[in-house]
Amino acid sequence: xxxxxxxxxxxxxxxxxxxxxxxxxxxxxxxxxxxxxxxxxxxxxxxxxxxxxxxxxxxxxxxxxxxxxxxxxxxxxxxxxxxxxxxxxxxxxxxxxxxxxxxxxxxxxxxxxxxxxxxxxxxxxxxxxxxxxxxxxxxxxxxxxxxxxxxxxxxxxxxxxxxxxxxxxxxxxxxxxxxxxxxxxxxxxxxxxxxxxxxxxxxxxxxxxxxxxxxxxxxxxxxxxxxxxxxxxxxxxxxxxxxxxxxxxxxxxxxxxxxxxxxxxxxxxxxxxxxxxxxxxxxxxxxxxxxxxxxxxxxxxxxxxxxxxxxxxxxxxxxxxxxxxxxxxxxxxxxxxxxxxxxxxxxxxxxxxxxxxxxxxxxxxxxxxxxxxxxxxxxxxxxxxxxxxxxxxxxxxxxxx
Amino acid sequence: xxxxxxxxxxxxxxxxxxxxxxxxxxxxxxxxxxxxxxxxxxxxxxxxxxxxxxxxxxxxxxxxxxxxxxxxxxxxxxxxxxxxxxxxxxxxxxxxxxxxxxxxxxxxxxxxxxxxxxxxxxxxxxxxxxxxxxxxxxxxxxxxxxxxxxxxxxxxxxxxxxxxxxxxxxxxxxxxxxxxxxxxxxxxxxxxxxxxxxxxxxxxxxxxxxxxxxxxx
Numbered sequence: 001x002x003x004x005x006x007x008x009x010x011x012x013x014x015x016x017x018x019x020x021x022x023x024x025x026x027x028x029x030x031x032x033x034x035x036x037x038x039x040x041x042x043x044x045x046x047x048x049x050x051x052x053x054x055x056x057x058x059x060x061x062x063x064x065x066x067x068x069x070x071x072x073x074x075x076x077x078x079x080x081x082x083x084x085x086x087x088x089x090x091x092x093x094x095x096x097x098x099x100x101x102x103x104x105x106x107x108x109x110x111x112x113x114x115x116x117x118x119x120x121x122x123x124x125x126x127x128x129x130x131x132x133x134x135x136x137x138x139x140x141x142x143x144x145x146x147x148x149x150x151x152x153x154x155x156x157x158x159x160x161x162x163x164x165x166x167x168x169x170x171x172x173x174x175x176x177x178x179x180x181x182x183x184x185x186x187x188x189x190x191x192x193x194x195x196x197x198x199x200x201x202x203x204x205x206x207x208x209x210x211x212x213x214x215x216x217x218x219x220x221x222x223x224x225x226x227x228x229x230x231x232x233x234x235x236x237x238x239x240x241x242x243x244x245x246x247x248x249x250x251x252x253x254x255x256x257x258x259x260x261x262x263x264x265x266x267x268x269x270x271x272x273x274x275x276x277x278x279x280x281x282x283x284x285x286x287x288x289x290x291x292x293x294x295x296x297x298x299x300x301x302x303x304x305x306x307x308x309x310x311x312x313x314x315x316x317x318x319x320x321x322x323x324x325x326x327x328x329x330x331x332x333x334x335x336x337x338x339x340x341x342x343x344x345x346x347x348x349x350x351x352x353x354x355x356x357x358x359x360x361x362x363x364x365x366x367x368x369x370x371x372x373x374x375x376x377x378x379x380x381x382x383x384x385x386x387x388x389x390x391x392x393x394x395x396x397x398x399x400x401x
Numbered sequence: 402x403x404x405x406x407x408x409x410x411x412x413x414x415x416x417x418x419x420x421x422x423x424x425x426x427x428x429x430x431x432x433x434x435x436x437x438x439x440x441x442x443x444x445x446x447x448x449x450x451x452x453x454x455x456x457x458x459x460x461x462x463x464x465x466x467x468x469x470x471x472x473x474x475x476x477x478x479x480x481x482x483x484x485x486x487x488x489x490x491x492x493x494x495x496x497x498x499x500x501x502x503x504x505x506x507x508x509x510x511x512x513x514x515x516x517x518x519x520x521x522x523x524x525x526x527x528x529x530x531x532x533x534x535x536x537x538x539x540x541x542x543x544x545x546x547x548x549x550x551x552x553x554x555x556x557x558x559x560x561x562x563x564x565x566x567x568x569x570x571x572x573x574x575x576x577x578x579x580x581x582x583x584x585x586x587x588x589x590x591x592x593x594x595x596x597x598x599x600x601x602x603x604x605x606x607x608x609x610x611x612x613x614x615x616x617x618x
Contacts, residue, residue, distance in 0.1 A: 070439045216557050325474065342480050348488065351496040353459075356481035358467060378429020 044112025045104035062160030112286035129215035161368035188339035202231030229277030241364035309346035436498035446473035534568030
């Protein structure tokens with residue numbers, strides 16, 4: 001970051017973003033975990049592929065903390081390819097020639113769904129901190145309303161990594177009859193103290209930036225870019241692994257032969273992180289970052305079920321009908337394998353149908369977004385097995401007929 | 402992978418589940434169609450795949466080795482990576498119609514505890530193991546004075562994962578002690594032919610391996 005004051009990046013004009021949007025909760029506001037109501041509100045979403053005649057081939061993709069619904073599209077702000085092109089698309093494990101893929105921007109987000117950067121109809125100004133605090137369950141409630149709106153009774157699969165995986169778990173627990181298969185990836189049933197701690201560092205970085213202005217920056221034509229960039233830098237380290245950082249950067253210097261005995265970005269890893277921070281602020285709203293990290297912090301599925309996770313998978317005292325496939329990555333220290341294993345143990349205790357694979361990789365938490373052939377083969381195999389059980393085997397023929 | 406064989410190749414690509422190892426086939430024949438089954442140490446999923454497709458079984462698996470787990474899940478089988486000795490306690494009692502432990506009992510740290518778990522979580526348990534009372538094994542020990550190494554048990558003593566060998570007579574004793582009743586017995590020779598349905602002295606001498614259908618008394 002240069003020493004001079006950066007120019008203020010204009011907020012994203014979400015009204016002009018590509019994609020679909022729907023107004024929900026108009027006749028009846030949606031109750032939130034906090035006790036407040038939200039409604040009417042907007043959900044921005046994208047769909048790929050074709051819904052079959054009996055509406056049985058829908059796959060909901062849930063995005064992570066800083067993701068959005070542009071799974072396959074070139075990102076309208078950054079111009080980068082869709083965030084999960086490796087996993088979703090024609091011929092990919094989540095094959096858009098077979099499945100009708102839906103992904104929505106979470107509520108509280110900043111890419112078109114109602115969130116702190118959107119206009120509060122009551123005041124005609126951005127919500128800012130007047131936006132109610134939301135939870136993972138609230139995000140899923142909003143997605144359920146979207147799925148109802150699309151006339152889909154049961155999703156063939158819900159899939160997502162990290163915070164997306166939390167939503168997958170919440171879907172399976174809140175609406176077990178509406179989910180045939182659940183694929184929670186690199187996630188946990190509870191947000192750990194260490195993860196809350198990292199989120200708090202990020203939030204404090206944002207709130208310590210004077211440009212945050214008590215959360216009112218949008219009304220004042222300001223933006224806490226420095227704070228948000230620092231938050232992103234800290235978080236980005238947690239998405240990688242020591243091995244991956246060493247492999248990528250080591251102690252290599254950035255465009256120089258020697259260290260400069262100063263605080264410029266001497267090391268490549270510093271330069272890389274600064275770039276990550278700066279490019280993030282173009283596409284993300286600082287208050288959204290506060291709200292969404294908070295939603296993850298509050299996630300504790302066991303606590304919602306009398307302290308025993310197994311109860312979450314025993315709706316009405318019976319084994320959940322949902323088929324699960326959990327995946328973790330060996331070098332992920334943000335959502336380590338033991339978190340997935342704890343979920344597997346609870347599912348076993350409920351005698352649920354579950355597959356679980358740990359993928360060997362040094363790429364850390366971010367591995368779920370990257371080219372990991374073994375991981376993709378597992379998802380493909382699991383989905384094909386489920387499609388067979390669900391009777392979706394002739395999808396390709398049905399679609400082309 | 403069972404601990405008796407070298408790493409096996411994956412399913413032979415013909416997609417014909419009918420081609421399974423004879424000893425697995427004998428296990429499969431004990432299973433009622435449409436039942437719910439847990440295969441412990443399911444390896445690359447041969448038995449599960451066969452039972453799922455040929456007998457419409459709701460099959461699950463636990464496998465210690467990640468390679469096997471990956472192969473299974475890629476085939477659409479419901480398999481988790483886990484350790485039978487620590488993970489079986491999670492399952493509720495009577496969760497499965499059958500729990501299968503194929504050629505793995507002798508590699509367990511606590512075979513007795515595992516056996517008790519099998520008959521707790523399964524209405525039936527199917528256990529197969531190599532018989533250390535087999536005459537060729539007895540002969541090796543008697544004539545050569547060395548730990549037996551056979552075609553099926555191809556490990557030297559210092560490398561074998563099989564730490565708790567037993568004979569058919571020993572196993573029958575353990576079942577009695579644990580309150581486990583034996584519903585069916587199959588004694589196999591070296592060519593996986595069934596040579597007896599009893600577990601007496603002769604079976605203990607002639608059987609290279611044994612398959613038992615068990616139930617908690």
